[in-house]
Amino acid sequence: MAKKGKTAIEPTRDEDYPEWYQQVVKASDMAEKSPVRGCMVIKPWGYALWENIRHNLDDMFKSTGVKNAYFPIFIPLAFFEKEAEHVEGFAKECAVVTHHRLEQSPEGGLVPAGKLTEPLIIRPTSETIIGDSFSKWVSSYRDLPILINQWANIVRWEMRTRIFLRTSEFLWQEGHTAHADKEEAVRRTRMMLNIYARFAEDYLAIPVMKGEKTFSERFPGAVNTYCIEAMMQDRKALQAGTSHFLGQNFSRASDIRFQSADETEEFAWTTSWGVSTRLIGGLIMCHGDDDGIILPPKIASSQIVLMPIVRKQSQRQEVMEYTENLAKALKEKRYGGRRLSVEIDDREIGGARGWEWIKKGIPLRVEIGPRDIAQNSVFVARRDQTPKEKTSIGRERFIIQIDHILDEIQHNMFNKALAFRKKNTVSINHREEFYQFFTPKDQKKPEIHGGFAMSHWCGEEACETRIKDDLKVTIRCIPFDNEREDGECICCGRPSRERVVFAKAY
């Protein structure tokens, strides 16, 4: 519980942002580290959030004709080697299965036995194994497009892990499509990125920049990678979703050929696109405050907690009945495409109860005591306001207005995040100013710096590398909505025709 003057989370964002993140995750009860190196346990409060993300995105995908399927978790080594850049990109972080049973060793204890003739890779992404299926499914242009998505677990053996942001195993969706026509594939790549952007902004309340990656930041094997980039409260960027135009690279590697309408044999054009449980990390870092996480109502694990206040045992029945009736009435209502999710917390643990829900980020906390019941009203606190701001609202008005209240919180969160990003996004034209922008003001807080710099870049990888080496700053994207503007490269001074987004990134 927060003591006077103190916040529920220590340290505060300002004191130590990375540690604040760890403490917020812990206090939210969303997830925890597991005894398996780099893997997390997603607890019910975190998993419910993921279910809501999954459900809403899934509907959006399906509305564009995408169908779900499921492919093996194992990728034979030979498949993996087919696309040279691809294997280069993932070889260093692959979990490899080499045996298929355990045997008692002479020294006691179990040891791996039954060596596989070919090692199997646990999918770090599924282009090659799904490509193999596509090659069997496609023979004529009439079989195209194929629009497939899978919800799956993924393993990338990361050396430095952080819950939700970078874990050895994570959950994601990966879409894979194949087309007869290049333009159609490019359109699909853009379409899916637009869905990610709409989802991030409308559901997660996270404003994002849409754009294209530079060559060095592309997905291994892609022709083009599009991305959405969000600003966290330490002003660093988080890549929140990517959509790749793969050209014919993977169809050549997997032999996805088809007979075209004019009877020539051609390779299909493919795309892939994904978002992961990383979104939850972004959500936390974009919206959390020094009292814990704040969940956007549309996607919250649960939207409302009712907390009956029983001071005398004689009041118990009346208060509980009133609370349960209110819960029932609220659950009849729909919000964000599903029924309102309402919790009743009748534990008798005083103020700690309210603080637990604050730390869990639930959008609305409602207290119900005998005095409220006498007035047929409820005492409502919004998570996007300070813990002490509570309002008494008549019961019926509360029920009728609930979607307006939740919408207000949702918009409020988005607008606050957007204002923050705007405030910390600066057009910079001079090299010195650029270097200063990215240099921490306070050496004790090496994390804190300027934010996003919109600056000119000549297009040369050498300049990109230089800036990365000097400042750990990368080009997050070349924005789609760029207007042509003549200028000089922030690094070398050579002519440039557009600004790009420079930032430190997760």
Add this chain to the structure above:
Amino acid sequence: MAKKGKTAIEPTRDEDYPEWYQQVVKASDMAEKSPVRGCMVIKPWGYALWENIRHNLDDMFKSTGVKNAYFPIFIPLAFFEKEAEHVEGFAKECAVVTHHRLEQSPEGGLVPAGKLTEPLIIRPTSETIIGDSFSKWVSSYRDLPILINQWANIVRWEMRTRIFLRTSEFLWQEGHTAHADKEEAVRRTRMMLNIYARFAEDYLAIPVMKGEKTFSERFPGAVNTYCIEAMMQDRKALQAGTSHFLGQNFSRASDIRFQSADETEEFAWTTSWGVSTRLIGGLIMCHGDDDGIILPPKIASSQIVLMPIVRKQSQRQEVMEYTENLAKALKEKRYGGRRLSVEIDDREIGGARGWEWIKKGIPLRVEIGPRDIAQNSVFVARRDQTPKEKTSIGRERFIIQIDHILDEIQHNMFNKALAFRKKNTVSINHREEFYQFFTPKDQKKPEIHGGFAMSHWCGEEACETRIKDDLKVTIRCIPFDNEREDGECICCGRPSRERVVFAKAY
């Protein structure tokens, strides 16, 4: 397409049941073998079915207070070794991760590198890794019960695999609960089995027998295993779901201790329960006919296909508009807890189109031609009837009665399966008759035999083993609803007080 006198699937069930199964799966476009040994690719038509299974079961679990979570796919070897029977049961079929990257070998090609200090097992089931979390989550009786479920992929390195029935990787849900009280844990074990039985009968239209496993058929490490057993059309049994009372075995292994209300320290009582994509195999084998699979309406990947019939190009627009309007009207309706799922198939491929949907098992096929439109009616064929039985129904009546029609199919399927099971379930009291019952009549069809035998058993494992060795027949379960009846063991003749279910099994 089926030629006259022929069926759409060759061979027929009667000619070669195992091969019929493979051909039916192929013709249904639900799944296919993958290039990875023993793994399957679940195609959209099969995955949609799994999504419906998942969605409905998930609601049923949640209505009993269960919450979803997610635990690591990897189990450290040391965890796995904690429960002796458990590791004994799974050691022979474990995929083992031993390395965490790939390296270019001097001879060219990639080889596993970065050897792990401790090998990791890919979960064949998650009692030990989830138990580790429970041990951290529980300290007082107030923390109990914990009611958790996860939807996940599982790997068991099976030597003989068959799509959906037995694959090296499969999808499932595994519920895990911990309780302060033994009786409560036993009640939960029963409660979840009852949910499985209700789901199998009400949604999959598969009649099941509920009962307890004998010692030799128990889950490795369980005190008791409850199961539901269904009869397939070759009269063999399929175990369709299991629920295990684990006693304190796993809480001792994982150290799940709590302070009881009277302040003593105790080990928790745990349960686990699961069903998998195997249910789809059961569905196919229970309901399929010689024209392919038949999907129960409540759970079907899609319930209705509309097939516009356009003989002249000039009719095209009118027919398509009528079809799309009908689809729209049908999609407004709900069935089995979700909106009706309606396909439009406007391919001009003649009779092959209808046969494709028959093989896919869609409950209703609707033809719409200019003559139907003139009468404002549709031409409807039910998958549970012969392909030629088609009925003309007025459009409005069809829309109004759609849920009755689907219900009729659903019940029809269940009743047919129940009648089949009854017909092939026989009480047998004499050893000779029992042996004859399980001996194939026709040596060319070793699969075909009597069915389920309800016979007395003395309770000795020796008798069970003898029968298994002689006939490949096992005790599927000791039914819950058994009435006490004195009799003689079918094997040794010693006294017995109840009958058990003997059958050959998948």
